[in-house]
Amino acid sequence: MTLDPSFIWTAFVQILPAIPTTLYITIVSMFFGLLIGTAVVLIRIYKVPVLHPLAAGYVTLIRGTPMLTHLLLIYFGLPMLIDSLAESFGWSFRSVSIPMIGFAYISFSITAGAYMSEVVRSGIIAVDRGQLEAAHSVGMTTFQALRRIVLPQAFAASLPNLSNGVIGMLHGSTLAFTVSVVDINAQAQIVASSNWKFFEAYLAAAVIFWGLTVLVERLTALIEKRINLYNRGGVT
């Protein structure tokens, strides 16, 4: 078995159709992660009575355990939970009807939620408290002030973290192969084992991931340039 350079290209072409799956997982988990993260941050900042310790525990627990264990726990635990609930309440819904990728979406969203809550929190902290007070003094409600004043600035401040989060989830989505979702990694595995050319296939997969990562970085740089237009502070 020797290195077959031409097969790298063949594998590359064969892996390409799996890119959307990886991107779906990344985008869906980031989207719900941001929603969960924002909710967690609001709960923690406003110290909502019962939910506050729960939110703190959620973040610590998720960040202290590997992403793989979340996926495995959801994959094995959720069907058990749903089925036993369905039996006792007489629902017709059974866990079998959840597609495999659904487990990946759910578990990665939970993972992303914990990490995103830190990102959102650091973004909100970065906005000076006086801004909110100024907004109040011109007669905005708290909701208006958050939406018009605080969140846009927090978004700009946390953009680098967000992009790192996207890249982290992009790389994390490779775990989806454990629940038999055919993403880039699983496709590379299939191509590799059906042609008995492992090195070439994984090299192609690595190149694709590298390219995607660079793409995310470049996009972030573009958005950052656009979003920081208002920022005329400093000396440059």
Added chain:
Amino acid sequence: MGAQFDITAVFEYFVKLLPFIKISLLIVAGSIVVGLGVGFLVALPRLYRIPVLQRISQVYASFFRGTPILIQLFLFYYGLPELLKTVHIDVSRVPVLYFVILTYGLHSAAYISEGIRAAVTTVDRGQIEAGYAVGMTGFQAFTRIVFPQALAVAIPILGNLIIATLKDTSLAFTLGVMELTAKSQSLGQLSRHFIESYIALAAIYFILSFLLEKVFFALERRLLRHESRSETAERVSLGKKWLKRRLETKVAWTKGGTGI
């Protein structure tokens, strides 16, 4: 799927998993040792701006940060024996564990090199000049002045990285290394008590990363005791390495991203 949930099984599996902690920790320790060595070598050309080598170490860091660790594991496991075969070294009998340690080592080296760069640049250039002014050589100034200060900055970075590596070792099961995750999977398969064994697994990882975090926090406090009023940045606990840490001089520490 599986048997009825049984809480006693969680404790039973927890105890059964304990002996495998040392395999996971071995991978972490081995990879950090490799990572520190390689990371230092990779950081040097960029610190001293050596023309061609600087570019190479940039591409190195970019590649290892731009591709998932899982892909890298497979790449090294299947690729390295083939590459070494061309120079007539047979590694087909080398245990998988070494490949795993090497891959994690090279992976963390990319992050460590960025960390070293960040840490060294936080030390004011005037410090080294002051070192020269009192007659130190370049080596003396580095080891006596820059290094101890850079270490204090680097410790939280290293701590985050070690915790992240610990969590990444859960992927080593894909190559058939019998560590915590692999063991919990086989325990689950034996008795069909998957949930219980994974809960025990999660508990062990959580306890380990919690302890590691406490150790590094204590270490950081001790190394920063020379600062009159500690200005440690807001801590991101149990850090995943792609969470950016803002250091005091606004040097970013990022996971993910290729930096080119």
